[in-house]
Amino acid sequence: AQSVAQPEDQVNVAEGNPLTVKCTYSVSGNPYLFWYVQYPNRGLQFLLKYITGDNLVKGSYGFEAEFNKSQTSFHLKKPSALVSDSALYFCAVSSPYTGRRALTFGSGTRLQVQP
Amino acid sequence: DVKVTQSSRYLVKRTGEKVFLECVQDMDHENMFWYRQDPGLGLRLIYFSYDVKMKEKGDIPEGYSVSREKKERFSLILESASTNQTSMYLCASSATGQGAYEQYFGPGTRLTVT
Numbered sequence: 001a002q003s004v005a006q007p008e009d010q011v012n013v014a015e016g017n018p019l020t021v022k023c024t025y026s027v028s029g030n031p032y033l034f035w036y037v038q039y040p041n042r043g044l045q046f047l048l049k050y051i052t053g054d055n056l057v058k059g060s061y062g063f064e065a066e067f068n069k070s071q072t073s074f075h076l077k078k079p080s081a082l083v084s085d086s087a088l089y090f091c092a093v094s095s096p097y098t099g100r101r102a103l104t105f106g107s108g109t110r111l112q113v114q115p
Numbered sequence: 116d117v118k119v120t121q122s123s124r125y126l127v128k129r130t131g132e133k134v135f136l137e138c139v140q141d142m143d144h145e146n147m148f149w150y151r152q153d154p155g156l157g158l159r160l161i162y163f164s165y166d167v168k169m170k171e172k173g174d175i176p177e178g179y180s181v182s183r184e185k186k187e188r189f190s191l192i193l194e195s196a197s198t199n200q201t202s203m204y205l206c207a208s209s210a211t212g213q214g215a216y217e218q219y220f221g222p223g224t225r226l227t228v229t
């Protein structure tokens with residue numbers, strides 16, 4: 001069975017500072033990895049994905065994520081945080097056993113960016 | 116842009132009622148999904164469908180059923196609602212093919228069962 005761990009319930013960072021939201025995964029076979037963001041009372045918005053290739057992937061709103069196979073991690077990063085980045089962030093992995101269709105999500109990390 | 120719509124943003128139902136949650140996508144996606152979201156638990160997959168009339172159980176299918184009669188529409192049915200089904204329900208869709216697999220989500224339905 002596959003799983004995703006987001007070890008921090010909340011991350012606090014000052015505006016302008018770099019941010020990192022952590023994610024580790026467990027899955028048999030090669031993982032497909034995703035990050036989503038959820039603003040209050042909204043559905044999830046896709047940020048970025050890793051399928052294959054370059055370990056550093058770039059996504060929407062200046063976010064990027066680094067795939068590290070040896071550490072089974074896929075941390076989300078941004079060089080300079082904005083107050084508007086404050087939201088709930090979810091990491092997800094797709095399972096090779098469902099034809100790459102279904103996603104398993106982590107429990108989410110709330111990012112709070114202080115002015 | 117992909118658009119996934121859900122029939123209600125907020126819904127209040129009584130215990131024992133039959134509840135229908137509707138989801139429609141406009142991008143001709145093959146795959147559709149129903150999740151529930153609870154604080155501290157993230158999103159948990161209830162059911163998904165990869166084609167019309169096809170469905171597969173997710174991680175928490177008990178107490179739920181689904182229907183997909185048309186490609187663009189995926190319904191979640193609570194046969195007899197219970198208070199432990201109070202939750203946020205999210206529908207999503209995705210394409211099938213190389214380089215795809217990201218899911219696109221609707222705005223969610225917050226269901227309260229009293």
